[in-house]
Amino acid sequence: MKTNILGLPVKESELIVKELNVLLSNFQVYYQNLRGIHWNIRGKRFFDLHVKFEELYTDAQLKIDLIAERVLTIGGTPLHTFEDYIKNNKIEVGKNISNDEKAVHLIVNSLTDLLKIEREILKQSDEINDEGTNSMMSDFISEQEKTIWMMRAWLEEDL
DSSP states (O other): OOBOTTSOBHHHHHHHHHHHHHHHHHHHHHHHHHHHHHHHOOSTTHHHHHHHHHHHHHHHHHHHHHHHHHHHHTTOOOOOSHHHHHHHOOSOOOOSOOOHHHHHHHHHHHHHHHHHHHHHHHHHHHHTTOHHHHHHHHHHHHHHHHHHHHHHHHHTOOO
């Protein structure tokens, strides 16, 4: 079995790169959704949500960079065109959302879809002892599960 400089199997690492690029694409769409709802939110909860959405898109931007750097670290090339992002996107694209509950539902649904991708990557990275990717996915999953719980509490919905 051929390994890369990190001691990871090359073939399996290429599959993880592909999945990380899918995650990267979906995070880019999620990020843009957050920017859109940040700009367009209206209503009595504007001040609280405007700040919260900025917090979330700032966090998403950091995660995008971490994903791209992980792709590079394990020998791949991160996707970087809108065409690639849309082609690999699996989450809902939010457009002209100004209602608070619709905006929060978009976040919950997007994070739920991101979790599915991350759990698949976690499974694949665990199989080849790719602790760097594994650790990153575990951190993302923990944070996003908490955000989903908080958003659902705000919506007054049970898990």
